[in-house]
Structure formats: structure tokens, C-alpha cells
Amino acid sequence: MTQTLTLARPDDWHLHLRDGAMLKAVLPETTRHFARAIIMPNLVPPVVTGADARAYKARIEAALPEGAHFTPLMTLYLTEETDPEDLAAAYAAGLITAVKLYPAGATTNSASGVADFARVQPVLERMAEIGCPLCVHGEVTDRSIDIFDREAVFIDRVLDPIRRAVPGLRVIMEHITTKDGVDYVRASPENLGATLTVQHLMLDRNDMLVGGMRPHYYCLPILKRRDHRDALLAAATSGDARFFLGTDSAPHPTHAKESECCSAGCFTAPVALACLAQTFEDAGALAALEGFTSRHGPAFYGLPVNSETLTLTRSDSPVHFPAQIANGADPVTVFTPGRPIYWSAP
Ligand code: NCD
Ligand code: ZN
Numbered sequence: 001m002t003q004t005l006t007l008a009r010p011d012d013w014h015l016h017l018r019d020g021a022m023l024k025a026v027l028p029e030t031t032r033h034f035a036r037a038i039i040m041p042n043l044v045p046p047v048v049t050g051a052d053a054r055a056y057k058a059r060i061e062a063a064l065p066e067g068a069h070f071t072p073l074m075t076l077y078l079t080e081e082t083d084p085e086d087l088a089a090a091y092a093a094g095l096i097t098a099v100k101l102y103p104a105g106a107t108t109n110s111a112s113g114v115a116d117f118a119r120v121q122p123v124l125e126r127m128a129e130i131g132c133p134l135c136v137h138g139e140v141t142d143r144s145i146d147i148f149d150r151e152a153v154f155i156d157r158v159l160d161p162i163r164r165a166v167p168g169l170r171v172i173m174e175h176i177t178t179k180d181g182v183d184y185v186r187a188s189p190e191n192l193g194a195t196l197t198v199q200h201l202m203l204d205r206n207d208m209l210v211g212g213m214r215p216h217y218y219c220l221p222i223l224k225r226r227d228h229r230d231a232l233l234a235a236a237t238s239g240d241a242r243f244f245l246g247t248d249s250a251p252h253p254t255h256a257k258e259s260e261c262c263s264a265g266c267f268t269a270p271v272a273l274a275c276l277a278q279t280f281e282d283a284g285a286l287a288a289l290e291g292f293t294s295r296h297g298p299a300f301y302g303l304p305v306n307s308e309t310l311t312l313t314r315s316d317s318p319v320h321f322p323a324q325i326a327n328g329a330d331p332v333t334v335f336t337p338g339r340p341i342y343w344s345a346p
Contacts, residue, residue, distance in 0.1 A: 003314040005286065005343075009306035010273060010293035012037040013195050014135070014174050014246025016265065017060060017072075019043050024063045025327035026251045029269040031068040033345050035306040038135065038246065039072045041100055042109040046077035050090030057095070069308070073097035073301075075135060079112050080119040084126040091132045097301065098133045098172070099123075103158070105141045107220040108250065108264050113137075117158060121165060128168035133301065135172045138181070139221050148205075151221050152180040159184075163192070172300070175200065175248045177221040179231035185242055186235075193300040195246025196236050196292075198268045198275045202337045204229045215262040216333055219250065236292050237285035244296035247272045253330035268335040271321050275335075277312050277343035312345050319344045 015030060015037040017023050030037055039060065041047035047056050053074040060072045074096045076087060082099075090096045101120075102113035114120050127134060138159055139150040163171060173181055173194040185194045199219060204226040208217040217223060235243045249272065250265025257263060268275070273293065280289045298305050318340035324331040 004311050005277065005289070005314070006309050006311045007290045008294040009035040009308040009310045010245065011035055011297050011306065012247050012249070012269075012272070013172070013244055013297045013301075014038055014040065014197075014248045015269070016040045016042070016248070016250040018251060019056070019059065021328050022251060022330075022332075023060065025325060025332065026249075026267070026269060027060065027063050028065045028068070029325065030249070031065060031070040033273050033310060035069065035308065036071045036073055036303075038098060039074055041075045041077035042102065042107075044109050046079075046109065046112050047075070048077050048079055048082065048112070050076070050086050050093070050095055052076075053090055053096050075100045077102065077112065078114060078120060078123065078134075080114055080116060082120065082123050084123045087123065087132070088126055088130050091130055096132070098135045099127060100135045100137070102137045103139065103141050103154070106137050106139050110137070117162060124162065124166045124169055128166050128170075131170070133170040133172060135174050138173050138176070147222055148224060151176070151178050155180060155184050163188070172246075174246055175221060176232065177224050178228045182231045182235045186240070190242070193242045193244065193296075194235075195244055195248075196232055197246065197248045197266070198272045198279075199223065199266045199335065199337075200229065201233050201236055201279050202275060207338060215257045215259075216266060216335065218257075218262050218264055219248065219266045220264040233279070233283055237280060237283050237288045239288050239291055241291065241296040241299055243292065244300065245272075245276070245293045251327075251332045253327065254324065254333045255330065257333060266335045267332050270325065270334050271336075271341070273310070273312060273345040274319065274321070274341050274343045275337055277314070278337075278339075278341045281314075281343070310345060312343050314343050316342070318342060
């Protein structure tokens with residue numbers, strides 16, 4: 001018996017598309033299913049000015065597959081040198097939808113991120129005035145803090161002080177991975193939201209580390225223990241509109257993942273919706289999927305819900321997805337959750 005589930009067309013509120021050949025290779029995997037995505041600015045060099053965002057947006061539009069209906073929602077990479085006037089002009093022109101805060105050194109291509117948070121306070125105040133949201137990579141980078149504790153420590157040491165200093169700022173805690181993150185969002189006013197990834201809803205650190213180390217599960221923030229995953233899944237399936245999908249699909253060539261020093265990032269775009277449907281079904285919460293993938297994000301960003309739809313199909317036997325996508329000599333391995341998936345998206 002075939003079952004179907006029709007959703008308002010989903011959006012991805014945190015996505016890495018890269019540039020050049022990789023952009024061309026991965027973009028169709030997102031545009032097939034998603035109407036819009038918040039595009040991460042961590043290119044090398046990063047997207048720091050309105051002019052950079054305009055040029056990157058044009059490169060994305062030029063790489064769109066024939067007939068695709070897709071809107072890239074651009075972001076600026078916040079640095080200690082960000083010019084509030086340039087940012088405000090880009091926001092007023094509709095060129096950017098948000099600004100991204102990376103603590104310096106937190107993750108892939110974050111060397112230009114913020115080290116001294118006091119130095120960006122004037123920019124954050126300007127953003128609060130104009131209503132421009134801040135997307136936050138919430139991990140401290142202090143070597144003395146254990147990698148599994150970096151999100152919880154960031155909330156106490158960085159995020160909460162920023163939100164107290166600039167209470168009018170709309171903030172998205174991206175890819176939260178802990179119960180601490182979930183609890184902090186739940187206890188906060190409505191101007192704080194959070195995105196959740198597919199891998200953090202499906203996996204815990206045992207999946208990555210027990211019985212051999214699986215590089216394709218290595219991403220940042222790193223997978224946490226089981227009880228954190230359970231808290232994330234409870235939040236995603238709860239219907240609370242402050243939790244929504246940001247896949248953080250982050251392609252790296254397979255050779256860079258299967259290497260002595262594995263790059264951080266899971267490439268989930270091709271399978272994200274199939275995996276989520278399975279995860280929500282297994283949690284007895286399929287009815288909550290559309291809110292999470294298609295309604296809560298637009299509400300938080302003050303954008304309309306997409307009028308188009310996407311229909312997912314459930315088969316009687318597990319679906320086989322491509323193991324890799326082509327990218328010249330550097331194919332990219334597609335995320336596999338290590339359990340059968342019966343759902344698929346067209
Ligand atoms: C991202 C990337 O590869 O750009 N990697 C990741 O593990 N998520 C960067 C990021 O969002 O942290
Ligand atoms: Zn990311």
C-alpha cells in the first residue's frame with residue numbers, strides 16, 4: 001500500500017552551497033525539494049559585504065538547473081570589521097536576509113570570525129534597529145573546553161550576554177545539538193528560534209564512534225550523547241514554532257572526509273526530507289512534519305509560507321538512494337542514516 005504526505009513546499013534555513021563546480025553539483029539536490037534556503041557565507045574568502053552577497057547570489061542564480069523555482073536567501077559573514085552602514089543598506093535592498101556569526105575558528109572556513117564580541121556590539125545594535133536577524137554558530141573555541149561541552153558553554157558565556165546586551169535582536173541558534181540548547185530556547189522570548197539538522201535528530205555520538213569511526217557522521221557541532229538527541233527530537237516534533245529545519249547540508253569531496261584530518265560536515269540535501277519523514281513517523285509525529293519543514297521557519301523570518309507543495313511517498317520496502325553525487329574528479333558522499341528509510345521525495 002502506498003502512502004503519501006503532501007507538505008507546503010519546504011525551506012532549508014541553513015545550507016552550504018559552496019562555489020564553482022561544487023555549487024553546480026550540489027545545487028540541484030536542494031532545488032528539487034526546497035523553495036528557499038538561507039545560504040551560508042563561509043566561502044574562502046567569506047561573503048562579508050553587500051557587494052560580495054550580490055555577486056554570490058548571481059553565481060547561485062546562474063548555476064540553477066533549468067526550470068528550478070528557488071530563492072537563495074543570502075547572508076553576510078560577520079567580522080570585527082563589518083560596516084553597519086553597508087549591512088543596513090544590503091538588508092534594506094532585500095539583498096540579505098540575515099547575518100551569520102561564527103566564533104573565530106569554530107568550524108570549516110571560520111578563520112575570519114569574531115574573537116572579541118564587544119567589537120561587534122554596535123553592528124548588533126544596528127541589526128536590532130532594522131530587524132535583521134542574527135544566525136549564530138553556537139560553540140566556544142577555547143581549547144580548554146571539551147568539544148562535547150562547547151555549545152552549553154557558549155550559551156552561558158557568549159549568547160546569553162549578547163541577548164541581554166541587545167534584547168531587541170532576533171537570533172537563530174543554528175544546528176542546536178543539546179538539551180541545554182532546547183531548554184534555553186524554550187525559556188526565552190519569541191525573538192529566539194533554533195534550527196535542527198537531520199543528522200542531529202537521527203544520530204548520537206555512538207553512531208559515529210562505536211565499532212569504527214564514521215567520517216561521514218563528523219560535523220560541527222559534533223554529535224552528542226543519546227539523551228541530547230532525544231531532547232532535540234522531542235523539540236522538533238512538539239509543534240513549538242521556534243524549532244525548524246536547517247539541514248546544514250555541508251558538502252565536502254569524499255577524499256576530504258575519508259582522510260587523516262576529516263573535514264566537518266554531512267551532505268544531507270538529497271535525502272533530508274526522506275530521512276525526516278522516517279524519523280517523524282518513527283516518533284509517531286508525522287503530523288508535525290509540515291510545521292517543522294515548511295511553516296515555522298517562514299513565520300520566524302516573517303516570510304510567507306510557500307504556496308507550492310511537495311508530496312512525499314512511503315513505499316513498502318526500503319528506498320535506495322545514490323551513495324554519491326558526481327562533482328568532476330571529486331564526488332561527494334551522500335548521508336546515510338544507517339537504518340531503513342521507506343519515505344522518498346520526488
Ligand atoms: C560546515 C561547513 O562544512 O561549512 N560544517 C559543519 O560541520 N557543519 C560549517 C558549519 O556550519 O559549522
Ligand atoms: Zn553550517
